[in-house]
Amino acid sequence: DAGVIQSPRHEVTEMGQEVTLRCKPISGHNSLFWYRQTMMRGLELLIYFNNNVPIDDSGMPEDRFSAKMPNASFSTLKIQPSEPRDSAVYFCASSLFDRDSPRQYFGPGTRLTVT
Amino acid sequence: QQQVKQSPQSLIVQKGGISIINCAYENTAFDYFPWYQQFPGKGPALLIAIRPDVSEKKEGRFTISFNKSAKQFSLHIMDSQPGDSATYFCAASYESGGSNYKLTFGKGTLLTVNP
Numbered sequence A: 001d002a003g004v005i006q007s008p009r010h011e012v013t014e015m016g017q018e019v020t021l022r023c024k025p026i027s028g029h030n031s032l033f034w035y036r037q038t039m040m041r042g043l044e045l046l047i048y049f050n051n052n053v054p055i056d057d058s059g060m061p062e063d064r065f066s067a068k069m070p071n072a073s074f075s076t077l078k079i080q081p082s083e084p085r086d087s088a089v090y091f092c093a094s095s096l097f098d099r100d101s102p103r104q105y106f107g108p109g110t111r112l113t114v115t
Numbered sequence B: 001q002q003q004v005k006q007s008p009q010s011l012i013v014q015k016g017g018i019s020i021i022n023c024a025y026e027n028t029a030f031d032y033f034p035w036y037q038q039f040p041g042k043g044p045a046l047l048i049a050i051r052p053d054v055s056e057k058k059e060g061r062f063t064i065s066f067n068k069s070a071k072q073f074s075l076h077i078m079d080s081q082p083g084d085s086a087t088y089f090c091a092a093s094y095e096s097g098g099s100n101y102k103l104t105f106g107k108g109t110l111l112t113v114n115p
Helices: none
Strands: A005-007 A010-013 A019-024 A031-038 A042-050 A053-056 A065-071 A074-079 A088-095 A110-114 B004-007 B010-014 B019-025 B033-038 B045-050 B056-059 B062-067 B072-077 B086-096 B100-105 B109-114
Touching: A005 A088, A010 A019, A019 A088, A019 A110, A031 A074, A042 A065, A042 A074, A042 B100, A053 A065, A074 A088, B004 B086, B010 B019, B019 B086, B019 B109, B033 B062, B045 B056, B045 B062, B045 B072, B072 B086
Parallel strands: A010 A110, B010 B109
Antiparallel strands: A005 A019, A019 A074, A031 A042, A031 A088, A042 A053, A065 A074, A088 A110, B004 B019, B019 B072, B033 B045, B033 B086, B056 B062, B062 B072, B086 B100, B086 B109
């Protein structure tokens, strides 16, 4: 099992540019989560999908952020336009619902730097 | 509103010592309490988890102690090793959306185990 795959691993962009982060969840998992990690705010849940449907996007900071999951094997997180305060590590995680053991598997993250 | 408070922010322990990290929560609906371990440059990975119907869970050198009345839980690492040096996150969750668990994370504890 390849685990959760994220791309790119590192992204450096200029303020105002569009940034697209990609995630391939573990095959067979039915939930996908996008998190943002910063020193100041720790790990924050941005949005999560269940069976490709967005369930809770209350953590999305503002309209500049959008996420899609067109099928069970792919999701994107887009920032347009990007700002320096968006600099963070963005993690994607997936899970297969199991009431007894609701474990989330995290990808390696994408380190985003906006200059 | 920070629903899960974690302390300390950082911890230095000598090899062979006991590392203790504490967390407190507010939402009594939480019914699943995992701890995640994160090494530099990697995504968090589940270490151990507990449900509120037990007061303690042990897996190898790692133990979770849970106090439901105080709404607190802690991670104990016995015989701490340099390889345990990492950031540890507590989290809390309850079933949401009818089929999955949304995690709320503490801010993390950076553990350093000196040889």
